[in-house]
Amino acid sequence: MKFKTGNGVLLMVLFIGAVILFNCTSCNSTKVDGWYYSADNKNDSIGKMIVSVKDFAHLQMQGIPDVEGNMVFQIDGRLKDSKRLDWVEATKKSINKHIYFIFEGKVIAAPMIEKKIDTGTFSISSFDLSKNGKEMQRIYRALKEEMSK
Numbered sequence: 001m002k003f004k005t006g007n008g009v010l011l012m013v014l015f016i017g018a019v020i021l022f023n024c025t026s027c028n029s030t031k032v033d034g035w036y037y038s039a040d041n042k043n044d045s046i047g048k049m050i051v052s053v054k055d056f057a058h059l060q061m062q063g064i065p066d067v068e069g070n071m072v073f074q075i076d077g078r079l080k081d082s083k084r085l086d087w088v089e090a091t092k093k094s095i096n097k098h099i100y101f102i103f104e105g106k107v108i109a110a111p112m113i114e115k116k117i118d119t120g121t122f123s124i125s126s127f128d129l130s131k132n133g134k135e136m137q138r139i140y141r142a143l144k145e146e147m148s149k
Helices: 005-023 079-092 134-148
Strands: 034-038 046-051 056-065 071-079 101-104 108-110 121-126
Touching: 034 079, 034 108, 056 134, 071 079, 071 134, 101 121, 101 134, 108 121
Parallel strands: none
Antiparallel strands: 034 046, 034 101, 056 071, 071 121, 101 108
């Protein structure tokens, strides 16, 4: 097959575009792992950070059977005392809105806040992840490691 110079340039531009698109599949990759507000009171975009994983005091992973007997997993956590009031204020501001948990540049949980949370506790789960015990265990171990750095 013989290409003209114009076709070669076009193929090169398409190839570079595909590489850039492939490498930018996660627009949140620059965000630190942690909990984030919705941006500008919108439920579909991510705003400023509430707390990072380094602000976590404790994590544990639980598995419980659902109504069909399949295991469902979630990661429960508690913030350091120094961040508890930030969490209270953030959850109060976010009533009837989503907040987002970002892990490795991706939103993995987006709970709707129904009331302020005074205890400094949270759960990380989602419909897609909660039945995948191996992936939840990987996330749990990575978060524990990140907490200890």
